[in-house]
Amino acid sequence: MFFLPLVPINSTTTLGRQSQYPNSWDVVRHFGIRLSDCFVVTQFSADPRPTTASDALPAPRLIALDWGTTSCRAYLLGPDGLVIETRSNGKGILQLSADPATKDAEFAAELTRLCGDWIHEAPHLPLLACGMIGSNQGWAEAGYAPLPSRIMAKGPALTPVETRQGILHIAPGLVKDAGADDHGLPDVIRGEETQLRGILSGKESPASSIIVLPGTHTKWVLLDEDEVLDFTTSMTGELYSLLIHHSILGRHSIPPRHPDEAAFLRGVDVGIGTESQEEGRPGLLTALFSARSLAMTNDLTADAVQDYVSGLLIGSEVAGFTRRWVGRTSTQEPPRPSITICANPSLASRYKRAFLRLGIRVNTAADDTTAKGLWHTAVLSGLLAKEKA
Structure with a gap:
């Protein structure tokens, strides 16, 4: 049995990134030691105490990838979805799929570069990916599940892709057919459905809820x-x-050197006004030019413009969806649906402040839900038949 020095472990620790000795994993791999043959100790001792089951380095159960447009993040997951190690330097599909003739080889090479050692050490582990890797510009098109969709009730139909490293299973997205309130326009989700599984896992969902996933889209x-x-x-x-x-x-x-709170909230208020039903209020396209005119009249400094524009866009977005889905922008009573924002802390804070300008209090979820969602996707789909979702 081999002993590997690491910091104490808890359910949220990313083992590989928390090591006191950055090259611990390299040493293990260099000497051909299997991860399942290692025990974790938190300090050196001339007479170390006997280890217990809680000290053991958990055996990997799944290799999961969040493979998006501009980047790819890989997770080595243990029991119950515990993140053993994370790698965030993978290439997105736009960096790999420009030439259809070489697309398969490029994706396969990137999978090997990012996860090849994990697969070599544990070739029996299932491989699962979500995100734009399953789009028509990705490795293989994984299709879409229609609405309504019970995303925690049963696993999605995964698309298998034969690779030199084994079968990579790709999760499908969700598709919404054109409805009367959408002016005949469909919509799609790819990757965010996995985030939703992570958010909903381990807790009872309210009868009616809205989840906001801020980002590029x-x-x-x-x-x-x-x-x-x-x-x-x-x-x-x-x-x-x-x-x-x-x-x-x-x-x-x-x-700006630091976020300009006043400029942001000023923009939020203008943005909210663009969604007002009051006659004479400017629309978003008209209001956007105020970022230029305010600067020209010395009413907005150059380092405040970006926060002002951010506030204007977020304010307009939040006000529009609040009126549409919550049914009010009144400060007199709280909205009926529970609202949860899932984003990095900085971006989540901006959306939360925009909601507060409307008198609406919202919840926030941690920005690490994708790994949990991938785990639950694997369990629900039968890739990990002996595990519980």
Whole structure:
């Protein structure tokens, strides 16, 4: 039995990244030691105490990948979805799939680069991926499940891809057919459905809830317990990037040293106004030019423009969806659905403050839900038949 020095372990520790000795895993792999033959000790001792079952390094159970448009994150997961190790430096599909003739080879090489040693050490482990890897621009198209969808009741139909490293199973997304309230426009989700499983796992879902997943393309999801009833995409993040980096609004702006709270909330209030039913209120496209006119009249400093534009876009988005799904923007009473925001702390805070301007209190979820969601996808789909979801 081999002893591997690490910091104390708890249910949220990422073992490989918390090591006091950064090269511990390299030493293990260099000498051909299997991870299941290792025990974890928290300190050296001339007479170490006997280890117990709780000290053992958990045996890996799943290799899971969140393979998106611009990046890929790989997880080595142990029992109950415990994150043993995380690797975040994978290439996204846009960096790999430009040439259809070499697409398969490029994806296979990236899988080997990112996870090859894990697979070599434990070739029996199932491989699971979610995200844009399953799109028509990814490795193989995994299709979509229609709404309504009970995402925690049964596992999705996974698409198998034969690789030199074994079979990679790709999770499908969700598709919404055009409805009367969407002006005949369909919508799709790919990757966020796995996040939703992570958010919903381990807790009772309220009868009616809204989950907001801010990002480049923000997703608003309406649920009844674990059943996805509706969702809509808002291109808020991408529009912000285009405005700041490729429009007149951002040309004379400079990044702030620190977030400008006042400028952000000023933008939120203007953005909320664009969704008002009051006659004479400017729409979003008109209001956006105020970032330029306020700067020209010295009413907005150059280092406040970016926060102002951020607030304007988020305020308009939140007000619009609140009116549509919550049914009110009044401060007199709380909304009926439970609202949860899942994003990195900085972005989640911005959306939370926009909701507060409408008198609505919301919940936040940790931004590490994808690994949990991948685990539950594997269990529900039968890849880990002996595990419990």
